[in-house]
Amino acid sequence: MSDVIIDVQGVSKSFGGVKANTNVSMQVERGGITGLIGPNGSGKTTLFNSIVGYHPIDGGSIKFEGQEISKLPVQKIARLGLLRTFQQTRIYGAMNGVENMLISLPHRKMSLLDALKKNTREDYERADQLLEFVGLYEKRFLKSGDLSFGQQKLLEFAMALMNEPTCLLLDEPTAGINPTLINGLIDRLKRANEEFGITLFVIEHNMRVIMNLAESIYCLAHGEMLAQGTPDEIQNDQKVIDAYLGAH
Amino acid sequence: MGNNKIILYAAILAITVIAPFVFPAFGTQLATLWLMIIVALTWDMTGGQMGYNSLGNIFFYGTGMYVAAAVTIGMVYDVGEYTSAHGGGITSFTDQQYFTGMFVGILAAGVFCSVCAVVIGYLTFGLRGPYFAIGTLGVAIAAGELVSNWDWIGGGQGIALPVYPGDLDEGKVFFYFLFALTGVAVFLFCRWLYQTRFGAAINAIRDDEEKADAMGIHTLRYKLVTWSMAAFFVGIAGGISAFQLIHFEPLETAYQTINLGIFMVVCVLLGGKGTLWGPVIGASLFHVFKEVTWNYFLGWQWVALGALIVVTVVYFKDGVMGYLLHTKPEWFGVKIDQKASEETS
Ligand SMILES: Nc1ncnc2c1ncn2[C@@H]1O[C@H](COP(=O)(O)OP(=O)(O)OP(=O)(O)O)[C@@H](O)[C@H]1O
Ligand SMILES: [Mg+2]
Numbered sequence: 001m002s003d004v005i006i007d008v009q010g011v012s013k014s015f016g017g018v019k020a021n022t023n024v025s026m027q028v029e030r031g032g033i034t035g036l037i038g039p040n041g042s043g044k045t046t047l048f049n050s051i052v053g054y055h056p057i058d059g060g061s062i063k064f065e066g067q068e069i070s071k072l073p074v075q076k077i078a079r080l081g082l083l084r085t086f087q088q089t090r091i092y093g094a095m096n097g098v099e100n101m102l103i104s105l106p107h108r109k110m111s112l113l114d115a116l117k118k119n120t121r122e123d124y125e126r127a128d129q130l131l132e133f134v135g136l137y138e139k140r141f142l143k144s145g146d147l148s149f150g151q152q153k154l155l156e157f158a159m160a161l162m163n164e165p166t167c168l169l170l171d172e173p174t175a176g177i178n179p180t181l182i183n184g185l186i187d188r189l190k191r192a193n194e195e196f197g198i199t200l201f202v203i204e205h206n207m208r209v210i211m212n213l214a215e216s217i218y219c220l221a222h223g224e225m226l227a228q229g230t231p232d233e234i235q236n237d238q239k240v241i242d243a244y245l246g247a248h
Numbered sequence: 249m250g251n252n253k254i255i256l257y258a259a260i261l262a263i264t265v266i267a268p269f270v271f272p273a274f275g276t277q278l279a280t281l282w283l284m285i286i287v288a289l290t291w292d293m294t295g296g297q298m299g300y301n302s303l304g305n306i307f308f309y310g311t312g313m314y315v316a317a318a319v320t321i322g323m324v325y326d327v328g329e330y331t332s333a334h335g336g337g338i339t340s341f342t343d344q345q346y347f348t349g350m351f352v353g354i355l356a357a358g359v360f361c362s363v364c365a366v367v368i369g370y371l372t373f374g375l376r377g378p379y380f381a382i383g384t385l386g387v388a389i390a391a392g393e394l395v396s397n398w399d400w401i402g403g404g405q406g407i408a409l410p411v412y413p414g415d416l417d418e419g420k421v422f423f424y425f426l427f428a429l430t431g432v433a434v435f436l437f438c439r440w441l442y443q444t445r446f447g448a449a450i451n452a453i454r455d456d457e458e459k460a461d462a463m464g465i466h467t468l469r470y471k472l473v474t475w476s477m478a479a480f481f482v483g484i485a486g487g488i489s490a491f492q493l494i495h496f497e498p499l500e501t502a503y504q505t506i507n508l509g510i511f512m513v514v515c516v517l518l519g520g521k522g523t524l525w526g527p528v529i530g531a532s533l534f535h536v537f538k539e540v541t542w543n544y545f546l547g548w549q550w551v552a553l554g555a556l557i558v559v560t561v562v563y564f565k566d567g568v569m570g571y572l573l574h575t576k577p578e579w580f581g582v583k584i585d586q587k588a589s590e591e592t593s
Contacts, residue, residue: 052462078464090459092452103452105445108464112473115446115466163463 005030005167005199006051006082011060011070013043013050020046022223023060028167033193033200035214037207037234039243043223044203045087048169052084053077064167079108081166085173087203089152093145097136097155100144101127104159127162134158134188135181149176154185161192167199168192174209186212211235219243264432268424275420279492281535282427286485287508288515288527289434290478295513296522297442298474299454300373304384306509307391308479310502311364312357312486314395317407319356320349320491331402341410354487361483362476369472385505392503406497409490423492430488434481439524441477450474454522510557511538518560520569529568 006028013021020043028034038044050057051064053074062070064082092100102119131137134154139147144155153176160168173189174182186209193200204210210217211231219227219234221243227234234240268275287305294300321330324345341349372383396404412419441447449470452460460467486502496502503509511534519530534556541552564571573580 073461074458075461075464075467078462079466083464084462086459086462090456090462092455092459094455095451099448102445103448103460103465104463106464107445107449107466110445112446112469115449115470116441116444118444119448159463 003030004028005065006201007061007063008047008051009061009063011047011050011062012058013046013055014058019223021050021057021220024220024223024225025060026218026225026228028199028201029216030167030199031193031197032216033189033202033214035210035217035231036201036203036220037205037210037217037240038220038226042220042243044220045171046223047220048084048171048203051077052082052169081108081164082169083160083163083165083167084169085153085156085160085171087171087175089149089156091144091152091155091159093143095144096142097131097140097144097147098124098127100155100159101131101162104162106162106164109164130158130161131155133161133191135184150178150181153177157188161196161198164196165198167201170200170202172203172205174204174206182206182209189213207235261432264428268421272417272420275417275424276492277535277539279420279424279427281532282424282431283485283489283508284511284515284531284535285431285528286427286434286481287512288519288531289431289438290481291512292516292521292523292527293438293441293450293478294471294475296516296526297447297454298450298471299457300471300475301377301381301513302384302475303381303505303509303513304368304386304388305478305482305512306503306505307368307384307388308361308365308482309486309489309508310388310391310395310498310504312354312361312483313490313496313502314401314407315357315360315483316350316353316487316490317409318353318401320346320353320409321407323349323352328400331400331407341413343413346410346413350491354484354491357487357490358480358484361486362480365476365479366472369475373468373471385509388503388505388509392499392505395498395502402497404498406495406501408495411494412491423488426488426492427485430481430484435524435528437477437481442524446470446473451522514557514560516567518556518564518567520567520571520573523567523569523573526567526569533568 004027008024008026011021011024024047036044036047049055051062053069053072053076057070060070061068064077064080069077069080092103095103102123105123107115128137128140131140134157136151136154136158139151144152147155153173157170157173174185177185189200190213192198202210202213214231217229217231217234218225219240226243227237227240229237267278271278287309291302291305294302318327321327324341368384368387372380375383395401401407412422449460449465452465453467453470457467490496493501515530515534516527517530518534519528520526537556538553541549545552
C-alpha cells in the first residue's frame with residue numbers, strides 16, 4: 001500500500017428516508033488524481049460533503065493524513081489543507097477576479113498580524129499568474145458575478161489553487177465548460193497535480209475526461225460503492241455499464 | 249492619495265478644528281455630531297462590512313459610561329459610599345484626580361467593552377440575520393435592567409461624575425475635541441483596516457460566510473476581533489459621554505436602545521452601508537435633520553424621524569454613497585471596463 005491521504009471507512013449518510021451513502025469505503029492516494037463517477041443522485045456530492053465536514057455523518061470513519069476528521073467542522077478541515085469546490089460554484093459575485101483571488105490567500109497559514117497587513121506585490125503577482133493559468137487574465141477586473149457559469153467554474157478552480165491546499169476535491173470541474181476548452185482544462189488539472197503537487201479527487205460525469213485524468217476511479221450507484229479500478233477496468237466493468245445504461 | 253483627496257481631508261480637518269470656536273453656541277451639538285459619527289462608523293464595521301447587523305452596540309456605549317465612572321470614582325473613593333451619598337459632599341476631586349481618573353477610566357471603558365464583545369460575540373455569532381440583531385438587542389436591554397437594579401453604581405437613579413474643573417465653555421470645547429479626536433482616530437483606523445487582508449476577509453464573511461469557511465478563513469476569530477475593535481471605540485465614546493453629561497442614568501441615557509441604539513443604524517443606512525464615508529455622511533445628515541426637527545417641529549419630531557427611517561429603508565436602501573456609486577461611478581475610480589479594455593487592447 002502506498003501513501004493514503006484520505007481514508008473513508010464504512011461511511012453512511014441519509015436524509016430522512018433517502019439513503020444517500022451506505023457503508024461507503026474508499027481511499028485517495030497522496031499525490032495522485034482519483035476519480036469518482038456515478039449516475040445522477042448516486043451520492044457523489046454527499047460523499048464530498050461528508051469528507052469536508054459539511055454535514056455530520058451517521059456512521060463510519062474519515063481520516064485525512066491519518067487524523068480522524070469526521071467530527072470536525074468545515075473550517076477546521078479546510079485549515080488542515082483539505083479543500084473543496086462546489087458543484088453549484090461559489091465565488092464572490094460582487095468582487096472582481098483579482099479580489100476573489102486575494103480573498104483566497106491561505107488564511108490558515110496567517111497569524112492575525114499577517115492578516116492585518118495589506119496584500120503584497122507577490123500576492124498580486126500570484127493572483128495574476130493563476131488567473132492567466134485558467135485563462136481568465138483578460139477578465140480579471142470584471143465583476144465576477146457577470147462571468148459565465150463556465151468562467152465562474154474556472155475562477156473557483158483558480159481560487160482553490162491560490163489557497164495552496166494539500167488536497168483538493170473538485171465537484172464536476174468541467175460542467176458548463178465549452179467542449180473545445182475541456183482538453184485545456186484536463187491539461188490544467190494535471191499540471192495542478194504535477195507542478196503544484198496537489199492531490200486531486202474529482203467528481204466527473206464526462207467519461208472521456210475522467211478516463212483521461214484519473215489513475216484510480218471509484219463508481220457509486222444508489223449510494224453504494226459499486227466498483228473501483230483503473231480507467232480500463234472501470235470501463236469494462238459490467239456492473240458499471242449496467243448502472244449507467246439501465247437499472248437507474 | 250490624489251491631490252483632490254488631500255485637499256478634501258485637509259479641509260475637513262480645518263473645519264473640525266475651527267468649528268467649536270466659530271460656532272461656540274453649538275459646541276455640544278457639534279460634539280454630539282462626532283459621537284454619532286463614531287457610533288455609525290463602528291456599527292458599520294460589523295453591520296456594513298461584515299454583514300452582522302447588531303442592535304446591541306448601545307450596550308458598549310452604556311457599559312463604557314459606567315466603567316469610566318466606576319474606575320474614575322474608584323480611584324479616589326469607595327464607589328458604593330460615593331453613590332449612596334449621592335451629592336452628599338464627598339464629591340470633591342482635585343484637578344489631577346479628575347484628569348488622571350478620566351484618562352484611566354476612558355481607557356478602561358474601551359478595554360472592558362472589547363472584552364465584553366468577545367464574550368457576547370462568542371455566544372451570539374452563531375445567530376444569523378434577524379436572530380443576531382434581536383439577540384444583541386436583548387443583551388443591551390437586559391444590561392440596562394441589570395444596571396438599574398445595581399445600587400453599588402447608583403441603580404435607577406444613575407450616577408454623577410465630578411464637573412469639569414475649568415470654566416463651562418472651556419469644558420465644552422474640551423469634550424468636543426475628545427470626541428473629534430476619537431472620531432478621526434476611528435475613521436483612520438477603519439480606512440486602514442478595510443485595505444488589509446482582514447478587511448477583505450470580513451467582506452467575504454458578509455458576502456458568503458459558508459464559502460469563507462470552506463476556504464479555511466478564521467471566520468469566528470475575525471468576527472470576534474472586528475466586533476471587539478468596534479466595541480473598544482464605542483466604549484471610549486461612552487466614557488467621554490459620561491464625563492460630558494456629568495450625571496447619567498441607565499435606561500434613558502446609558503443603555504438608550506431606542507435613541508442612539510437605533511440612530512446609529514439609521515445613520516449608516518442613510519449614508520450607505522459597507523462604505524467608508526457612508527457612516528460619516530449619514531451621521532452628519534441625520535444629526536442636522538434631528539436637530540432641525542427637535543427645534544422647529546417640537547411635538548412632531550418623532551413622527552418626522554420615523555418618516556425619515558421609513559423613507560430611507562424603503563426607497564433609499566443603498567444610502568447616499570450607494571446612490572452616488574450608481575450614478576457617478578467615476579468619482580470612485582471605478583473604471584472596470586476601461587481598465588479591462590486597456591489591458592486587452
Ligand atoms: N441536503 C439534502 N437533503 C435531502 N436530500 C439530499 C440532500 N443532499 C442530497 N440529497 C439526496 O441524496 C441523494 C444523493 O444526492 P447527491 O447530491 O449526493 O448526488 P450526486 O451523485 O452528486 O448527483 P449529481 O450527479 O446529480 O450531482 C439524492 O437522492 C438527493 O436527493
Ligand atoms: Mg453532485
